[in-house]
Amino acid sequence: MLAPAFIREIRAIVGPDNVLADKESLVCYSFDATKYTSLPDAVAKPRTTEEVSRLVAFCCAESIPVTPRGAGTGLSGGSVPAKGGLVISTERMTAPALIQKEDLYAVVEPGVTTGSLQKQVESRGLFYPPDPASSSACTIGGNVAECAGGLSGLKYGTTKNYVLGLELVTPEGKVIRSGARTVKSVAGYDVTRLMVGSEGTLGMITSVIVRLLPLPPVRRFFWSRFESVAAASEAVADLVGMGSVPAGLEIMDETTVKAVEAYLGENLYGGVLLLGRFDGTKAVCDEDASKAIGILKGKYGREVETDLEGGDPEDIWKARRSVLPALTRYSPTVILEDVTVPRSMLPDMVERIRKISGRYGLRIAIFGHAGDGNLHPSFLTDKKNRDEMKRVSVAVSEMMRACIDLGGTISGEHGIGIDKMPYVKMELGEAGCQIMGRIKNSLDPKGIMNPGKMFDEA
Numbered sequence: 001m002l003a004p005a006f007i008r009e010i011r012a013i014v015g016p017d018n019v020l021a022d023k024e025s026l027v028c029y030s031f032d033a034t035k036y037t038s039l040p041d042a043v044a045k046p047r048t049t050e051e052v053s054r055l056v057a058f059c060c061a062e063s064i065p066v067t068p069r070g071a072g073t074g075l076s077g078g079s080v081p082a083k084g085g086l087v088i089s090t091e092r093m094t095a096p097a098l099i100q101k102e103d104l105y106a107v108v109e110p111g112v113t114t115g116s117l118q119k120q121v122e123s124r125g126l127f128y129p130p131d132p133a134s135s136s137a138c139t140i141g142g143n144v145a146e147c148a149g150g151l152s153g154l155k156y157g158t159t160k161n162y163v164l165g166l167e168l169v170t171p172e173g174k175v176i177r178s179g180a181r182t183v184k185s186v187a188g189y190d191v192t193r194l195m196v197g198s199e200g201t202l203g204m205i206t207s208v209i210v211r212l213l214p215l216p217p218v219r220r221f222f223w224s225r226f227e228s229v230a231a232a233s234e235a236v237a238d239l240v241g242m243g244s245v246p247a248g249l250e251i252m253d254e255t256t257v258k259a260v261e262a263y264l265g266e267n268l269y270g271g272v273l274l275l276g277r278f279d280g281t282k283a284v285c286d287e288d289a290s291k292a293i294g295i296l297k298g299k300y301g302r303e304v305e306t307d308l309e310g311g312d313p314e315d316i317w318k319a320r321r322s323v324l325p326a327l328t329r330y331s332p333t334v335i336l337e338d339v340t341v342p343r344s345m346l347p348d349m350v351e352r353i354r355k356i357s358g359r360y361g362l363r364i365a366i367f368g369h370a371g372d373g374n375l376h377p378s379f380l381t382d383k384k385n386r387d388e389m390k391r392v393s394v395a396v397s398e399m400m401r402a403c404i405d406l407g408g409t410i411s412g413e414h415g416i417g418i419d420k421m422p423y424v425k426m427e428l429g430e431a432g433c434q435i436m437g438r439i440k441n442s443l444d445p446k447g448i449m450n451p452g453k454m455f456d457e458a
Helices: 004-014 023-027 049-062 114-122 140-146 191-195 229-240 254-264 282-298 314-321 323-330 343-360 386-405 421-443
Strands: 042-044 066-069 086-089 098-100 105-108 163-169 175-179 204-211 218-226 248-252 272-280 304-306 333-336 363-369 374-381
Touching: 004 042, 004 049, 023 042, 049 066, 049 086, 049 163, 049 175, 049 204, 066 140, 066 204, 105 114, 114 140, 140 204, 163 191, 175 191, 218 229, 218 282, 218 314, 229 248, 229 272, 229 282, 229 343, 248 254, 248 314, 254 272, 254 314, 254 323, 254 363, 272 282, 272 314, 282 304, 314 323, 323 333, 323 374, 343 363, 343 374, 343 386, 374 386, 386 421
Parallel strands: 042 086, 066 086
Antiparallel strands: 098 105, 105 204, 163 175, 163 204, 218 272, 218 304, 248 272, 248 363, 333 374, 363 374
């Protein structure tokens, strides 16, 4: 518990209405979209970079843990205050983005939601491609801290490909700026890229310069049903290799489809669903969609539906965005994983997941960004069933090992946080973890920034 004098000090910095210290309010900041929970001692809601700087400097002087927090939609426990202390929420840092159309960039405060930014730039004929399924709620600051991916990663990449520069408060409370508002910048170490995906362990982001693209004039959707995830996975490589990269290529297995049907009250007609999207000019989209349909019908004998056949083309994408809330209604506990392998290894990874499911008697729903090789195997379980949870733990470890053996990574877009800490050394090795530890210790010698994340401190 923080001393009354500490609470008085942070109230003096951000105003008494912007500090929470009662237990009922603190509970709301104790969890994210995972199973992990931990109460902070207080929550501060600054409005400016200067206020963030003063808060962090004060915490540094007092050796108080600091947990930066966006919307709390993360899927690795990254914004859970594992060591208590002060949560610094960016929920008030939401000024409209400064959009520079001629130079294709925008300057954005960290509390702005991704969906809001997308709407702001699209009204100017521009495009911000990173597109997490939770875009209507998740924030730019959280996206940068976790290096979020999303439904457009196949063609456009992830958040790290769109961050030109940052304003950052260091663990000592100093304000620094990295990167530039230019296409090119090699002035010193690439601090910007280091901070993207650092999960608040090296400092707190207070402003982001994001790269923008011209808005594609046309989007073309298509979807097809398969008898198995393995068969759909084989088709993915052919679709990506046809010479025109889809903007997105998503997969939903039968269990996932059933959960979404129940959640939305709509009929998706069952089966394993493979969803695709092209964007660009009308001529290019029509040609690319024609190629994809030819592959799916000619080689795989699949029926293909497109947005040319009527209805709202965004409906099928809405079904994909609804997967996580749908699964949480479908099962008492959902443990959602985030494994990524080279696309050519997708069928092998799917087969290994199937065998793990059978070996441990567990239900695993599979969905994800198939075009990226990024799957989200989701254990449908009940945390009250201790025996089953033990089997889940062993199964997850085996899944991580299988992913690495196939040349993949333990986290494609959800970050490490608390959830993936036990497996970091499995991928990076002892020497790799030591290098990361040295960087952390050099920038945050007191260890106040988001402690209990990334590194196993035991």
